[in-house]
Amino acid sequence: MVQLEELVARGWRPSKFVERRGRWRSAVSHVGIASRLSADKALESYVAAIRAYACGALADLGCGNAPLAGIYAPHVTSMLWVDRPDGPHRLIAPDVAQDLEEPLRIGSGSLDTVLLTDVLEHLREPDRLLAEVARVLRPGGRAIIGVPFLYWLHEEPHDHHRYTIHKLRDFAARHGFAVVEGRAYAGGLDVVRDLLTKIVYTRRFPLPAWIVHYMTGALFAPLAPLSRRMHDVMPMGYVLVLEKN
DSSP: OOOHHHHHHTTOOOOSEEEETTEEEEOTTTSOHHHHHHHHHHHHHHHHHHHHHOOSEEEEETOTTOTTHHHHGGGOSEEEEEEOTTOSOOSSOOSEEOOTTSOOSSOTTOEEEEEEESOGGGOSOHHHHHHHHHHHEEEEEEEEEEEESSOOOOSTTSOOOOOOHHHHHHHHHHTTEEEEEEEEESOTHHHHHHHHHHHHOOSSOOHHHHHHHHHHHHHHGGGHHHHHHTTTTSOSEEEEEEEEO
């Protein structure tokens, strides 16, 4: 178990996600209203997957400010932060500063867990990194992968792909992984609510986005059963847990 003191000593502090009353959620200071719903929905799935499957030596690939470190630290024995040195989110120094399009500077079979959250869509050649993930994991090691699906362009020009669950399962099979879990997060009216908020959002005058966010939340709540019917065919994104064969 990695202690909070060790995280703080390495310069980490809560950024995109914060814990309040035992629940992790988006931080108002780091996540704008236009991305609040999608971030919270993805986070729910990340927390569940990390608590169930993260263990041993973990590498957080494309870590940014390692916003999930406070969640996975209690479950792992060591952590490695990996990201390019000119990444857009830099409050911490990565342990391995490199472009993820290049071979990982990590020993083969040295990891028990790899975290790859909201990263795969930013790679021009994702197969290269997935092959490297398979290399650095021990047999039985697990990769926790999250990607958006119905989501606006972001971190341009480094936004290259949107994947369906079928493509993600194909990636797994081609690189020697079994799919332990593969699920969509949010969907249906959650997507509509997110898109409406984004449409009216402007950085100079975000108030309309706040109004739409909360009004649609109240209006759509009674329609939740209908929304759930569209969960798998109109998802906001996916989180998968893969196990190396």
